[in-house]
Amino acid sequence: MEMTKTLAGRRRDPRTDAAAVEAVLDLVSAGATLTGLSLVTIAEHAGVSRNSLYRRWKTKDDLYLDVLDAINKPLPDFDGPTARDNLTTHLATLIERTLDQRAGCMLRALLAEAGAFPELHRRYFEQIVAPRREAMYGILRRGIGTGEIRPDIDVAFVNEVLVGPVLARMGSGATEGLDPKETSRRIADLIFSGIAAR
Numbered sequence: 001m002e003m004t005k006t007l008a009g010r011r012r013d014p015r016t017d018a019a020a021v022e023a024v025l026d027l028v029s030a031g032a033t034l035t036g037l038s039l040v041t042i043a044e045h046a047g048v049s050r051n052s053l054y055r056r057w058k059t060k061d062d063l064y065l066d067v068l069d070a071i072n073k074p075l076p077d078f079d080g081p082t083a084r085d086n087l088t089t090h091l092a093t094l095i096e097r098t099l100d101q102r103a104g105c106m107l108r109a110l111l112a113e114a115g116a117f118p119e120l121h122r123r124y125f126e127q128i129v130a131p132r133r134e135a136m137y138g139i140l141r142r143g144i145g146t147g148e149i150r151p152d153i154d155v156a157f158v159n160e161v162l163v164g165p166v167l168a169r170m171g172s173g174a175t176e177g178l179d180p181k182e183t184s185r186r187i188a189d190l191i192f193s194g195i196a197a198r
Contacts, residue, residue, distance in 0.1 A: 024106070025067065069128055087136075088185050149197060
């Protein structure tokens with residue numbers, strides 16, 4: 001059985017981690033609130049001991065952050081031939097996540113209960129959202145460097161315009177029928193009509 005060491009040197013079974021993450025996603029998608037859940041309830045749903053959860057996560061914030069990290073797939077290498085290709089790839093990754101109904105429920109729960117979990121909200125944007133935002137900034141800046149994108153654009157604003165439609169769909173739950181490749185291409189094509197170098 002594969003085991004993993006924690007920073008403190010304690011060994012843990014990664015299957016317990018996966019079971020806890022799945023339990024949170026199941027419970028939240030079934031209507032549970034982040035505030036209302038307890039580590040005891042999560043442990044029971046996951047079929048693991050309470051002690052194993054308490055050893056692994058000292059607070060619900062820590063567990064929820066791991067859940068939020070788990071629903072965000074690692075970013076691919078952005079090595080396409082053009083900035084438009086790389087933007088499309090980045091957006092497709094974001095759209096794929098919005099199609100995961102449990103992931104959408106978890107993110108909507110976080111936003112709805114941000115006031116109850118201000119530290120979790122801060123850590124989520126700092127540790128998970130910010131690196132993805134920086135990846136998009138990097139794609140846009142490289143596009144400027146290669147002459148594909150106008151040098152006078154506001155990189156942060158263009159990023160917001162690119163991801164805004166996807167986040168709006170996720171927030172409303174209206175993701176049925178979205179095709180990641182086709183939708184990301186349409187968004188990138190539309191935005192490029194305004195930011196492409198002339």
